[in-house]
Amino acid sequence: MMKNVAVFFDINGTIIKRDSRTDVPFAEAVDEFLDIKDGMEGVDTSARSDKDVFMEVLENNNKEFSEELWNGFLKVYESKLEEFKDTDVWRLNADADEYIKKLYYEGYTLCLISGELSIGAKYKLEKLGLWKYFLTGGFGEDGLKRFEIADSALKKAKEERNTEFAEMYVIGDTVLDIKTARHLGAKVISITTGSHSREKLEKENPDWIIDKFSDIDFEL
Ligand SMILES: [Mg+2]
Numbered sequence: 286m287m288k289n290v291a292v293f294f295d296i297n298g299t300i301i302k303r304d305s306r307t308d309v310p311f312a313e314a315v316d317e318f319l320d321i322k323d324g325m326e327g328v329d330t331s332a333r334s335d336k337d338v339f340m341e342v343l344e345n346n347n348k349e350f351s352e353e354l355w356n357g358f359l360k361v362y363e364s365k366l367e368e369f370k371d372t373d374v375w376r377l378n379a380d381a382d383e384y385i386k387k388l389y390y391e392g393y394t395l396c397l398i399s400g401e402l403s404i405g406a407k408y409k410l411e412k413l414g415l416w417k418y419f420l421t422g423g424f425g426e427d428g429l430k431r432f433e434i435a436d437s438a439l440k441k442a443k444e445e446r447n448t449e450f451a452e453m454y455v456i457g458d459t460v461l462d463i464k465t466a467r468h469l470g471a472k473v474i475s476i477t478t479g480s481h482s483r484e485k486l487e488k489e490n491p492d493w494i495i496d497k498f499s500d501i502d503f504e505l
Pocket residue numbers: 295296297298299332457458459479
């Protein structure tokens with residue numbers, strides 16, 4: 286039976302293990318498209334939208350952003366995603382798969398909130414066999430900043446289900462995920478497997494902090 290509860294998942298550091306390899310396709314696309322070397326070095330991608338990151342790289346290289354440049358980059362990025370889809374650059378974080386499937390079969394509405402472009406999110410989550418469990422999401426093309434992306438995710442989910450959700454949860458690995466949950470009026474479960482330490486997360490008072498999904502011993 287469908288529950289009137291929406292659960293919004295972050296991707297990197299939450300569903301996908303975050304390490305230096307996760308961003309390789311994006312980094313290679315940046316270098317190839319701009320004909321530079323190590324263009325992503327020193328650029329913090331954590332909890333940022335892909336477009337925002339791309340703009341910073343352009344600025345670092347004294348180039349002005351244009352939609353034309355962006356669209357050109359997207360083509361190269363897609364070919365990189367295709368090139369890497371059978372490699373192991375994207376791996377499951379903790380026991381995310383079991384928990385996602387469990388919620389899905391119990392009738393929760395599952396959505397994504399990510400700075401990733403939807404095309405990147407789709408490649409990554411299809412590789413892990415998890416894309417199909419998500420109704421919709423807010424992605425890098427839906428806004429430059431996390432709150433805009435989250436608003437878009439919620440709007441799409443409400444439209445798809447034609448309902449106001451009685452309860453909402455955000456699950457993510459960063460302080461920004463906690464702030465995003467507050468912004469949406471959702472409860473938040475912080476997971477310690479990503480960019481931010483338990484100490485750092487605790488300071489923002491998430492409703493729960495977990496190290497793995499099986500730590501969630503309560504009903505959402
Ligand atoms: Mg994350």
